Amino acid sequence: MGPEPFQWPAALARPPAPPGVRQVTGWLTRRPSTLTEDERQQLKAVLNACPELATAHRLIRDFGDMLTQQTGVLLPAWIKDAAEANLPGLAGFARGLTSDLDAVTAGLTLRWSSGGTEGAVNCIKKIKRQLYGRAEFGLLRKMILIQ
Incomplete structure (x- = not known):
């Protein structure tokens, strides 16, 4: 048999590559119950490293809860929080919701759908x-x- 392939010593081994943008976005927008334990740990590490992303995660979760639980009455407070967070994507989205706040609130509150x-x-x-x-x-x- 030939010589064994070279392996780096454990102290010099490369750390795992950081997760990609699409991967983190998927973790942020999926239901927490669908994440594996490994994904939860990786998401926790990413959120600990970036406070802005942690704020975005909280706002995304809150909006998702409004969608699934039909609690549109919480929308004005969510819009205020999103605007104060000053995160470009979410702040712009929140401003867009204010253009027809009554319709958006009704869509997040009523069970009827068109x-x-x-x-x-x-x-x-x-x-x-x-x-x-x-x-x-x-x-x-x-x-x-x-x-």
């Missing part, structure tokens, strides 16, 4: 784009009715 209607409208628009300049109203009407 998703079915929006889906039907999207389907009709798709058919209209496909037939643009190729057919008259009669064919468009038939295509929509058979959907």
